Amino acid sequence: MKLTIIGSGYVGLTTGACFAEVGHHVVCVDNDPKKVETLLAGQIPIYEPGLEAMVKKNVAAKRLRFTTSTEEGVDHGEVLFIAVPTPPQPDGSVDLSFIEKVAREISQYLGSYRVIVDKSTVPVKTGDRVAQTIRRYAKPGVEFDVVSNPEFLREGSAVADLMKPDRIVIGGNSDRALALMQKVYEPFVSPVLVTDINSAELIKHAANSFLALKISYINALSEICETSGADVLKVAEGIGADKRIGRDFLNAGLGYGGSCFPKDIAAFIAISEQMGIPFNLLKEVQRINKRQLDRFLDSIREALWVLKDKKLAVWGIAFKPNTDDVRSSVAADLVEKLVAEGANVSVYDPKAMEKAQGLAFADKITFATSALEAARGTEALIIATEWAEFASVDLAELREVMRTPLIFDGRNLIDPVAAADFGFQYRGIGRGAIEARS
Ligand code: UDX
Numbered sequence: 035m036k037l038t039i040i041g042s043g044y045v046g047l048t049t050g051a052c053f054a055e056v057g058h059h060v061v062c063v064d065n066d067p068k069k070v071e072t073l074l075a076g077q078i079p080i081y082e083p084g085l086e087a088m089v090k091k092n093v094a095a096k097r098l099r100f101t102t103s104t105e106e107g108v109d110h111g112e113v114l115f116i117a118v119p120t121p122p123q124p125d126g127s128v129d130l131s132f133i134e135k136v137a138r139e140i141s142q143y144l145g146s147y148r149v150i151v152d153k154s155t156v157p158v159k160t161g162d163r164v165a166q167t168i169r170r171y172a173k174p175g176v177e178f179d180v181v182s183n184p185e186f187l188r189e190g191s192a193v194a195d196l197m198k199p200d201r202i203v204i205g206g207n208s209d210r211a212l213a214l215m216q217k218v219y220e221p222f223v224s225p226v227l228v229t230d231i232n233s234a235e236l237i238k239h240a241a242n243s244f245l246a247l248k249i250s251y252i253n254a255l256s257e258i259c260e261t262s263g264a265d266v267l268k269v270a271e272g273i274g275a276d277k278r279i280g281r282d283f284l285n286a287g288l289g290y291g292g293s294c295f296p297k298d299i300a301a302f303i304a305i306s307e308q309m310g311i312p313f314n315l316l317k318e319v320q321r322i323n324k325r326q327l328d329r330f331l332d333s334i335r336e337a338l339w340v341l342k343d344k345k346l347a348v349w350g351i352a353f354k355p356n357t358d359d360v361r362s363s364v365a366a367d368l369v370e371k372l373v374a375e376g377a378n379v380s381v382y383d384p385k386a387m388e389k390a391q392g393l394a395f396a397d398k399i400t401f402a403t404s405a406l407e408a409a410r411g412t413e414a415l416i417i418a419t420e421w422a423e424f425a426s427v428d429l430a431e432l433r434e435v436m437r438t439p440l441i442f443d444g445r446n447l448i449d450p451v452a453a454a455d456f457g458f459q460y461r462g463i464g465r466g467a468i469e470a471r472s
Contacts, residue, residue, distance in 0.1 A: 038111025046117030052196040054092035056221035063107040081358040084193040108143040117153040126300030141171035161231035179211035184238035190356030205234020242298040248283040250322040256286035256464025266464025288444040289323040291353040291364040342376030347408040350419020352386035365418030382408035414440035429456040
């Protein structure tokens with residue numbers, strides 16, 4: 035099929051590449067000429083495992099191309115996917131101006147029948163607004179349908195998530211549009227759930243909020259574990275073994291960050307408030323999430339007494355492993371706060387060093403070339419992102435390079451008993467403090 039993706043960011047680019055991979059002919063539109071130039075030169079502006087090879091392969095096979103022209107995109111695609119940003123406004127509600135602008139642009143070029151798909155995460159009822167806008171600005175009598183088709187991809191495994199999603203949600207009110215959408219997804223072997231537009235839109239916010247709720251649930255438990263002497267990892271294992279609950283997203287830590295969860299939870303709260311039915315449970319989810327970092331910082335302050343002029347290593351600055359994304363990263367917030375209190379912080383992240391250079395406090399931190407280099411001569415090590423390589427660190431070597439042996443493990447990566455055996459004083463999340471044994 036001929037498909038068009040408008041907006042070539044994380045979601046748009048990955049979606050476009052995966053559609054091309056299964057045999058569709060895809061045009062990706064972006065209004066940033068520099069980004070399009072980069073993509074045309076075969077470079078990918080983001081780090082996403084498997085994406086670069088997939089883009090190159092499909093560009094070479096002439097199934098994927100890039101343009102700045104919306105007109106070209108509308109002309110090409112039987113189905114037009116809108117994948118532009120939906121950033122948060124100061125009050126948490128969603129800024130829909132990019133969606134509205136694209137809807138107007140599309141309407142300008144609409145000739146024959148097109149399906150217009152909301153791929154971006156949008157508040158329930160946005161589909162109605164997009165349809166209304168297109169009807170208002172398009173030539174009279176032009177035929178089109180609007181469909182909601184939310185994405186559930188995770189950064190770092192976006193390609194795999196898109197090639198084999200747990201489910202594909204298609205929300206629409208027209209049989210003609212739904213038939214075309216089924217054809218789009220025919221090559222994918224995942225279950226398809228067809229709903230009305232409102233339900234599809236709601237599913238996205240409800241899914242992300244539920245996952246955030248799971249994280250805050252275990253994080254709230256982590257505080258109870260610390261006070262009662264229980265081990266949150268064992269508790270997570272014990273409750274996660276119940277199939278109805280599941281072990282995923284029960285890792286206690288510094289809380290969730292990234293470009294989706296914080297924004298989507300705030301948006302869902304705003305949406306519910308606009309409807310006059312405030313979703314207060316989600317406010318508690320937010321409060322617990324913020325409290326995890328505050329509590330962690332308190333435990334660092336308590337152990338080190340004074341932070342000013344202390345040499346500290348922070349491992350991880352990305353908002354989670356397998357990505358170079360530092361947007362709304364709790365690890366970055368942590369470093370910013372340590373720096374503000376006068377600590378000398380050296381940072382190492384396996385992939386996010388370049389992106390971290392763009393952070394507001396970048397000139398106030400040292401960028402190390404390896405995890406051990408970051409730890410050299412420091413008085414404490416803080417683990418902020420759950421990269422696998424940090425879990426397999428050689429504790430003997432780490433002990434060697436550090437000035438004083440303190441580990442604050444914000445992601446429960448290190449075995450506390452092993453750390454104690456190597457002479458470290460260890461603090462994890464929800465596991466209590468462990469004193470060094472030698
Ligand atoms: C998320 C959703 O998973 C995805 O379905 C949606 O489309 C977009 O938002 P993503 O933002 O890429 O994807 O990150 P995810 O892997 O879900 O992790 C989000 C945050 O939660 C990270 O900061 C991570 O460190 C944290 N997290 C995750 C925990 O603290 N504990 C956990 O158990 C799981």
